Amino acid sequence: MRGPLAMDSIYLFGLASRHNQWLAVRQATIAGNIANANTPGFKALDTQPFEDVLQSTALAMRATRPTHLAPTQRNVSVTEVGADQGWETSHSGNTISLDQELLKAGEVNRSFALNANILKAFHRMLLMSVKG
């Protein structure tokens, strides 16, 4: 994947799309939290930080036969949020705060937009050099 372009050396496209992938998983986790905001005893979940995902070198299982089921884990582990990080715990033991989850969702959306726009800008630069 190494080309003569300077953009490849900083691995921009790969990094931005990996970050977006991680953000999408985080958004799915937040959606699960919000959907279960009124489920008794449900504990808030969050994905591991992106730095950890980048640094970990998890080996993916390989499907050697077409009938194998694809593994569902996407190399991003989802863990329960510690009691010190949650904003509130309701009487039923549910640790989801809607405000906190919506805040996180907004954050995810903003980062996603940032990555998409960076990708778009660099893509435009590539196109400019191709088209002349």
Add this chain to the structure above:
Amino acid sequence: MTDPLEVTLKVAASGLHAQSRRLTVVSQNLANAEATGKTPGADPYRRQTISFNSEFDEVMGANLVRVESIDLDTAPFRIEHNPGHPAADANGYVKLPNVNMLVEMADMREANRSYLANLQVIKQAREMISMTIDLLRST
């Protein structure tokens, strides 16, 4: 079907469904808040309660929410002295439903708020999907 953004939409949709079922139960309770029995001493409408449970979907790898059960509230009925009522017992007491307006209104507001939160998630996920698709558009 393991694209996380599609999973997001599915999960939020399960939340919408659960909250709307909850709102249905609230509306039944409110509508029947004064529904007494017909024969002397008969039981009136009994308040319904709804409970949710989270369900881990192994294909999607996400926690969906589903309505576990709709039960009857076992709280005692309100009792009112009204001898002229058709449902009054021998002593003139009428049993009224165990529906508390204040509790139902609070429940309704909470269901509304959770529904809105799920809608917001769907909106954001759709924005993210269209941002990704827009990358294909060459300007």
